[in-house]
Amino acid sequence: GAFVLVAGCVGILPDGTYPRDLAGQTARCLERIEEALVAFGCSLDQLVRIRIYTTRIDQWAEIASVMGPRFARTRPANAMVGVSSLIDERALIEIEADAWAPAAERR
Structure with a gap:
């Protein structure tokens, strides 16, 4: 088995902007984490x-x-x-996530 580690995930949108509120940024972080996990054959359920x-x-x-x-x-x-600040002053949240992925594709 293997772990898939996702780090430094902020709620930035594809156009470089951020949702204005904390809930929106949190939801976007989860979307980005899910995208990363899917690339390795995993899902949020494996976190x-x-x-x-x-x-x-x-x-x-x-x-x-x-x-x-x-x-x-x-x-x-x-x-x-x-925390007092994050890497981008527009970011209100940053999430790191670890998934257990026994069948993860090695990269």
Whole structure:
């Protein structure tokens, strides 16, 4: 088996802009993580650990409103950390995710 590790995922859109709100950026992060996992033959259901960094820790419930329903079945281990800034000042959230992928394509 193998792990697929996705790091440094912010909620940037294909046109280089960001959703204005934390929930929108969180949802976009998950889309980007899913795209990366699919490239290795995996899905979000195979995530075993998630680390969330946010500049808006006081708005953690907004993040949870996106993450909770998506992971209601699988419940990967997770941590949320408040930070003073991220790599792009427009980013409100960054997510790292680890998936267990026994049949992952090696790259």
